[in-house]
Amino acid sequence: MxxxxxxxxxxxxxxxxxxxxxxxxxxxxxxxxxxxxxxxxxxxxxxxxxxxxxxxxxxxxxxxxxxxxxxxxxxxxxxxxxxxxxxxxxxxGSYDVPGGSLVDLVEVMDRLRTECPWTAEQTHASLAPYVLEEAQETFETLESGDSEHLREELGDLLMQVVFHSRIAAEAEGWDIDDVTAGITAKLIRRNPHVFAPETLDHVPTTSAEIDAQWQRIKQQERDGDLSPGHDH
Incomplete structure (x- = not known):
């Protein structure tokens, strides 16, 4: 059996x-x-x-x-x-892939947005202070070296990303998938030494060279020489 x-x-x-x-x-x-x-x-x-x-x-x-x-x-x-x-x-019969639990977070946020009055009332503007607060708490935890506390604070910070994405999905034409797709494309584009080394005349091998490459590609995106998406 x-x-x-x-x-x-x-x-x-x-x-x-x-x-x-x-x-x-x-x-x-x-x-x-x-x-x-x-x-x-x-x-x-x-x-x-x-x-x-x-x-x-x-x-x-x-x-x-x-x-x-x-x-x-x-x-x-x-x-x-x-x-x-x-x-x-x-x-x-099937296994979760790494990152699979992010789906649960998105589903929970969807439900809160539709069933919780407080969550439903929030806007980008009302949540802005929480983004700063969670980022500051994450920074302080990084300085403390408390790994378990860091895990918790990163979760709080991630919630803000999912929350803002859920709000945007209702009327602004983008959602959490657009956020993740955008950063994924950016990481691939700015790290050609990993994802497309055959396109480079010189493949950087040191941290300094890789950082210089990142900054160079970032500037090219800003100048319109590459397709950037939105950059920060």
Missing amino acids: RIVVLSPRVAPGILTLDAWDALRDAVTVHAAEDDPHVRAIVASGIAVEISDEPPAYADKTVWIAPTGDAEWARAVADDLMADEADQVEVVF
């Missing part, structure tokens, strides 16, 4: 080969709850029975855990394997 665990941060239907093999080899597939992942699996031609009953051991059976709930899968596997004759394998 196998239990498949799926990530809520991966598009429905994007599964590992191990997960697809487990599902296709199963005689019966159960799911603890209906969700987009389960519907994608059904759409692929695999029958899934939704059941709120506790899983019972059965050979050639697959249970799809509630999406993202690895603890549910492990607990069920431990319970079922109390009888040493029962063999249960937990299969991870």
Whole structure:
């Protein structure tokens, strides 16, 4: 028997080969709850029975855990394997990529903006003091060398980025994806020694050379010689 665990941060239907093999080899597939992942699996031609009953051991059976709930899968596997004759394998059908939890932050901010009166009232102007405050607190934490506190302060600063992006998404024509796409393009453009060394006559190798290259490209963007996006 196998239990498949799926990530809520991966598009429905994007599964590992191990997960697809487990599902296709199963005689019966159960799911603890209906969700987009389960519907994608059904759409692929695999029958899934939704059941709120506790899983019972059965050979050639697959249970799809509630999406993202690895603890549910492990607990069920431990319970079922109390009888040493029962063999249960937990299969991870999809994994979070680095940065995947940023999706959660965006979703939380979306919900707060629509359901929390205070959050819904905020504007770029009303939030401006918080940006300065969070940046200052982050700076002070950097000076203190407290790594755990730094993690927390960076989260507070990141929230301001997501908050302003959410406000802009409503009426200004850009959102958090535009922010991240913009800085990603800028990093690639200003670091050709990493991303396009074949375009350079001389590939910088020292920190001083790399900084000079960055400043040179930045100035070219300002002069209109390169496509810059917005620069600060």
